[in-house]
Amino acid sequence: MPRPSRWSEILVAAGEEFRERGYDTATLESIGARVGILKGSIYNYVASKEELLLAVVEQPAKQLLAELDRLNHDSGSSAAARLRELIRTQVRIFSDCYPAAFVYLQHIRMSGERFDEFRAMDARYMAAVEELVADGARSGEFSLAADARTTARAIVGMLDWMQHWFTPRGEQADRELADQLFATALGGLAAGGGMHAMARDLP
Structure with a gap:
């Protein structure tokens, strides 16, 4: 047997x-x-050890990109609603694939042909978040303090930094955390333009 x-x-x-x-x-x-x-x-x-690393990071990388592709085709939802779902999805994947998702973030810049595939996926992810932010700016939902590219990188940076402090706490607690992060991001997106103007006027 x-x-x-x-x-x-x-x-x-x-x-x-x-x-x-x-x-x-x-x-x-x-x-x-x-x-x-x-x-x-x-x-x-x-x-090899490299093949094992690739196996560890493959699931969270492909799962996150698939979810983002789904959100980008959801034309019936507002940019804010899609951003909230994106953040909820990313926190859920961080939890479901813990700690593999964070291993992916730590090692995505490694050299090698297979890692080129993951870097290409990361570039697609960043472009999709940037487009989501730009959609919100075009519709008037968001008032950006910076261009869409910089703003998208700031949001992704906030989420990626979770690798340094996040541990899964259960579905309900993780969802509440995701909504807190979304509220933090949305506050900047909704009032960023005005806050940027105010900052310029500070002595």
């Missing part, structure tokens, strides 16, 4: 190891130790 696969356990252990120790310091031996298997057994699943 074949032994049950340990792949899901290996992915979780690898995500924890990469987040806590970093890719360069982590070893297949230490990842195997978290699962209770020898390094040689991991080679039944992957050929």
